[in-house]
Amino acid sequence: MPENQHTEYKQKVTPELEKEVVAFLNSKEGGVIYIGIDKHGEIVGLPDADQEQLLIKDRLKNNIVPSCLGLFDLALEQKEDKDILKIIVAGGYEKPYYVKKYGLSEKGAFIRIGSAAEPMTARQIESLFSKRVRNAIGNIQSPKQDLKFQQLHIYYQSVDKTLNEQFARNLELLTEDGKYNYVAYLMNDINTVSIKVARYKGLDRVDLIESNEYGYECLVKATKQVLDKLQLENRTSTKITAKERQETRLWNAIALREAVINAFVHNDYTREIAPKFEIFADRIEITSYGSLPSGLSQEEFFEGFSVPRNKELMRIFKDLDLVEQLGSGVPRILQAYPKESFQFSENFLRLSLPASEEIAPQDTPQDTPQDTPQDTPQVEELLKVMDGQHSRQELQDLLKLVDRENFRLNYLQPAINAGYIALTLPDKPTSRNQRYYLTQKGKNTIK
Template identity: 65%
Template structure:
């Protein structure tokens, strides 16, 4: 049934913008389902793709301030019928309003119970007085001779070619038409340094490795940090007479979500970038800025989304670095407890303990590397009559798809398997960790399947 965060619509109507505005102005955001009647009965949508395009265009055109980056539109199936799910985050620049009616009671709405109600003028004035004024989209870049070759390349890799109006479409300009701080962060060269440090021990006394990324597009810096921590996320094994169990130091899907969350939600207005630190017993990720105003810790853990940098969120989603709004924290909590998160007024720190697995073996069938597969004393993981084929059914399915199409992208893989892109990347990472596949040629390359598989 409908709730304060869920709205059902049997068909796409003229009232859609009003409902979206009500959720944008509500502290928790909300979800609108199209193709479900008021009683919760699934009726379906006849033209899913067409309606999704209409929704995107209407929300982009008819709502002010811009809500691009604050909503997701996805298709789902229920009872064999197609429906549309519009996920709306709570906006940081309240009040939002219908552009044609302006900031008035006729144009502003708020979610009250299960309805979108007109907002009293007093509330409108109060929200406007609190409106975020240090948004990085409103801060003029101290450099205006910016270039965006890297940004163009990353979009091109997803099949999208940016046109001459990309700086306007991606909201890289201030109201006066100058490049803003978002543009500065995404430009080919900037002065933003991202540090990844490694320490010997449990504190910051003995620094053994100091990596510095950044001074370039935030997207490239993000990918570099992801790649570096992927290398650090080694696999340990527990071998018994019956099976080999492999465990990575950290859950790769949760870790990826945490890293990207730190980049997307960092408060860059403070000019303090996120930092990453590896200790003997844990990995710490620290981002600037506490919880957004109006968002409690419990709401944070439940996945309510209040994007601090909606422009960066939008671009990261365009490039498949981010999934649906609000999906990151619940995905992390599938593996790690809430106690891994530490909040302060100015920072958010995520601390992930190392998953230590002692390499052991049941000796009933002889010592490690003994009669079953190689000379006594051969290393753990040596071939036992050939490669160790401990793949899950899903990993075998992914392997067969790569065999059929070595150039298959992770986005296409996710579509075929009917899973999200992060989950598809998790299966790819697992196959790479097991030395089953190898990528050659970068983003335009192909997958090589190792001999024996």
């Protein structure tokens, strides 16, 4: 594929890399830069891609203003047995972006036109600057300044990362005058953000039969709690035919997870409105506040072009392996559900996922344990390999599983919810020292 408005090839890392990234940041949809492919599209590879990856991340972090952290993603790929680097750049919210050493000028600000990064005119710079979003959550001061981040520290430790004394600045949790911003408020241990997960008896909101409230805590913890709740609700029904045993989830597990993460990361929190999750007899609806970002069309949205509303949240969620790659969420959802599942309005974005069968009120996980996810072959397989205490990684190795989220969603969490497996540190579920062991109920199950 030749270079175009969204694709740039570079044989090696050059001094002009920042210029190309800035041009994509200032464009509407962003783009992708491949390092290790020449201008003709021929793959040449990189001798030390890992080292180049570190250098690129450092350059983009320090040489572009405003900060583009959370707006780019680096991926190491292999093509024709050669290593190349893929830099995915999202369109930024705080345009115009510019190369720091040249300042906000025609020499430092660029925009993508066709397959080239062109200097922006003074008029273009002034126009974009006048429209710059100033009410982003990174610029809004936290309603309180006495914040604690114990939960956030634990989540970073759980993925073998450590937050140092400068973490608030490194994660962009501070305003320009050094005060905690609204991102910090969302990430601290106690806040006022309430997340609702509701269940209704029929097809409308008339008959509420169950209401769960999460939140008032680190947004990462609230996200994980909602994921776990919906994972439990996403029961597996089994049909045994003459030829095979057929198992079907109410909703596609990958699409459901991506939808939940997207709702949390891209929600507009400036009005203190949180995403909500509603289960009806025939569907689940996930609603987030804030419609499409200005300038992003519905077609571009469906194609996976990314304009993160909350780049700071995106960066943290990616650090914690909750987000895999910029722009991957919507395409993954569309692999399982049609575009018509998305509803756009002036102030909200709603995703409606139809259930594979009717969700009767009595079919809750508590009422019909034989239909819940814990009865799946994956859980049975997990229980059989356990002997003593194991770390998460040890269990994945025993099962020969690479995908951590697949292991958590389909093996570990259902087994814990069923009471088959217990934690050695129940008060610190994400501790790096956490181990898992069979309960008596689990041992009885495999006898």
